[in-house]
Amino acid sequence: STILVLHGPNLNMLGTREPEVYGHETLTDIDDRLKARATALGHHLLHFQSNAEYELIERVHEARGEGVDYIIINPAAFTHTSVALRDALLATAIPFIEVHLSNVHAREPFRHHSYFSDIAEGVICGLGSQGYDLALEAALHRIHQSTK
Numbered sequence: 001s002t003i004l005v006l007h008g009p010n011l012n013m014l015g016t017r018e019p020e021v022y023g024h025e026t027l028t029d030i031d032d033r034l035k036a037r038a039t040a041l042g043h044h045l046l047h048f049q050s051n052a053e054y055e056l057i058e059r060v061h062e063a064r065g066e067g068v069d070y071i072i073i074n075p076a077a078f079t080h081t082s083v084a085l086r087d088a089l090l091a092t093a094i095p096f097i098e099v100h101l102s103n104v105h106a107r108e109p110f111r112h113h114s115y116f117s118d119i120a121e122g123v124i125c126g127l128g129s130q131g132y133d134l135a136l137e138a139a140l141h142r143i144h145q146s147t148k
């Protein structure tokens with residue numbers, strides 16, 4: 001199966017960006033680890049980061065043609081703003097898990113609302129980069145269940 005990991009704006013700055021909130025690992029560290037795990041289990045993992053809303057939307061559209069089975073997405077600040085990215089996920093109807101490194105509910109009130117959580121299969125937040133690893137395990141489990 002094929003899993004697409006999407007990262008929204010400013011996540012390319014991981015490692016140096018507010019490390020007390022987001023940790024010291026870089027996005028490459030995280031993507032490499034996820035890819036190694038997926039590959040070891042015989043799956044394909046694609047990853048993409050953009051600071052531009054339209055690029056993320058177009059990446060979601062492309063995912064459909066590529067036969068992506070599952071999406072793991074950290075929409076970053078677009079979580080709280082983007083009806084357009086929400087609609088792209090609804091349009092492609094690929095199941096997804098929403099991930100946040102920080103516990104958005106323990107932060108500013110404007111981070112408490114997400115345009116994605118009600119249409120996600122699940123949401124993981126506050127566990128740092130391990131949230132992506134847990135999301136990958138859950139995604140693979142769910143793909144396996146649905147192809148039985």
Ligand code: DQA
Nearest residue numbers: 074075076077100101102111
């Ligand atoms: C984030 C939380 C968002 O509120 C913030 O805008 C981000 C990162 C997280 O992973 O904790 O950029 O999605």
